[in-house]
Amino acid sequence: xxxxxxxxxxxxxxxxxxxxxxxxxxxxxxxxxxxxxxxxxxxxxxxxxxxxxxxxxxxxxxxxxxxxxxxxxxxxxxxxxxxxxxxxxxxxxxxxxxxxxxxxxxxxxxxxxxxxxxxxxxxxxxxxxxxxxxxxxxxxxxxxxxxxxxxxxxxxxxxxxxxxxxxxxxxxxxxxxxxxxxxxxxxxxxxxxxxxxxxxxxxxxxxxxxxxxxxxxxxxxxxxxxxxxxxxxxxxxxxxxxxxxxxxxxx
Amino acid sequence: xxxxxxxxxxxxxxxxxxxxxxxxxxxxxxxxxxxxxxxxxxxxxxxxxxxxxxxxxxxxxxxxxxxxxxxxxxxxxxxxxxxxxxxxxxxxxxxxxxxxxxxxxxxxxxxxxxxxxxxxxxxxxxxxxxxxxxxxxxxxxxxxxxxxxxxxxxxxxxxxxxxxxxxxxxxxxxxxxxxxxxxxxxxxxxxxxxxx
Numbered sequence: 001x002x003x004x005x006x007x008x009x010x011x012x013x014x015x016x017x018x019x020x021x022x023x024x025x026x027x028x029x030x031x032x033x034x035x036x037x038x039x040x041x042x043x044x045x046x047x048x049x050x051x052x053x054x055x056x057x058x059x060x061x062x063x064x065x066x067x068x069x070x071x072x073x074x075x076x077x078x079x080x081x082x083x084x085x086x087x088x089x090x091x092x093x094x095x096x097x098x099x100x101x102x103x104x105x106x107x108x109x110x111x112x113x114x115x116x117x118x119x120x121x122x123x124x125x126x127x128x129x130x131x132x133x134x135x136x137x138x139x140x141x142x143x144x145x146x147x148x149x150x151x152x153x154x155x156x157x158x159x160x161x162x163x164x165x166x167x168x169x170x171x172x173x174x175x176x177x178x179x180x181x182x183x184x185x186x187x188x189x190x191x192x193x194x195x196x197x198x199x200x201x202x203x204x205x206x207x208x209x210x211x212x213x214x215x216x217x218x219x220x221x222x223x224x225x226x227x228x229x230x231x232x233x234x235x236x237x238x239x240x241x242x243x244x245x246x247x248x249x250x251x
Numbered sequence: 252x253x254x255x256x257x258x259x260x261x262x263x264x265x266x267x268x269x270x271x272x273x274x275x276x277x278x279x280x281x282x283x284x285x286x287x288x289x290x291x292x293x294x295x296x297x298x299x300x301x302x303x304x305x306x307x308x309x310x311x312x313x314x315x316x317x318x319x320x321x322x323x324x325x326x327x328x329x330x331x332x333x334x335x336x337x338x339x340x341x342x343x344x345x346x347x348x349x350x351x352x353x354x355x356x357x358x359x360x361x362x363x364x365x366x367x368x369x370x371x372x373x374x375x376x377x378x379x380x381x382x383x384x385x386x387x388x389x390x391x392x393x394x395x396x397x398x399x400x401x402x403x404x405x406x407x408x409x410x411x412x413x414x415x416x417x418x419x420x421x422x423x424x425x426x427x428x429x430x431x432x433x434x435x436x437x438x439x440x441x442x443x444x445x446x447x
Contacts, residue, residue: 004280021318102416
């Protein structure tokens with residue numbers, strides 16, 4: 001066979017040229033950039049997960065609920081957990097496309113990316129980015145709110161002393177009407193309770209400026225079918241644009 | 252071009268020369284056509300003409316990607332990688348026309364396989380060669396390839412890792428699994444190849 005000469009003939013006839021070096025450099029840079037981008041998105045997901053878990057008041061439920069595990073499992077931010085997993089997988093895939101990425105074992109890539117996501121995620125959370133993302137998703141996406149419904153529904157347990165919803169009208173700062181997340185209307189009477197408050201000494205609440213349209217969570221007791229006596233009021237997760245912090249306990 | 256000299260040149264020099272003058276690529280083809288032809292036929296079992304067509308495609312790909320060659324890598328690993336990728340991407344097409352087994356096993360390879368796979372020394376070389384060819388051909392493609400690269404192409408774990416783009420530990424695992432699969436085939440078919 002005279003393979004060499006045939007190949008050279010084809011190269012010359014079809015004017016085949018070696019691809020420029022910058023194409024391969026660009027491809028490698030692109031793979032790394034996509035990898036870093038995926039890692040950042042995954043870290044942002046982690047920061048929202050931390051923020052939501054913090055806002056979901058698990059410590060609080062532990063204090064007032066006999067068995068909060070079911071509530072906790074139902075209200076975990078699966079949307080963001082899934083987001084984190086997907087972007088860790090994308091990171092793994094893009095890293096494999098880099099020049100030397102194939103040399104690292106899959107499990108090592110996954111462990112490294114999860115650790116980096118958590119570290120960066122904590123940093124983003126401290127900067128308040130997780131809270132901002134949750135807020136803007138809540139405001140702009142009805143789909144997101146639907147996905148996150150369980151964490152609101154966790155609070156509609158009036159028999160357990162928990163209620164959450166949107167303020168419809170206000171008589172004064174201790175008397176207002178509320179529509180809960182199941183569309184039921186309530187009259188809320190806010191009063192101080194000397195027996196109740198010491199239980200939550202270590203969990204101070206931010207002062208909420210009550211106004212129509214604001215979504216809140218109320219803690220107290222059900223008086224009758226339509227009246228709820230609230231001891232503590234705090235904003236609903238990610239729903240208080242005027243509040244300095246929606247976290248509970250605060251950072 | 253000094254054709255007589257170019258065959259003695261190092262691979263990295265040939266890459267540079269080919270980038271400057273395409274005629275030098277002929278030297279690269281001459282240097283690698285036989286090993287690559289043997290490798291392709293070992294893993295695919297296609298006939299000579301089809302293998303030649305595939306080899307032509309491989310060398311064209313090598314030429315167009317010359318600037319992608321990373322000098323940290325052995326050139327032979329890089330060119331085998333391109334061959335590996337081309338075989339994989341053409342695998343469905345190639346599988347349609349399988350021929351009889353092409354694994355040419357020489358005496359040295361046989362000794363290596365015998366010692367590594369713990370096969371009795373007294374076994375007849377000719378029988379062992381035939382049987383091994385048949386056994387290797389029955390392996391899953393991913394196992395068949397690593398066994399061929401390790402024992403027939405005499406590549407190290409690192410080289411295999413660079414060729415198939417998998418971590419070195421994974422290569423080791425694949426080779427171990429390939430040995431186990433060989434064992435199972437031997438047991439299932441009641442072939443007498445002791446102590447494998």
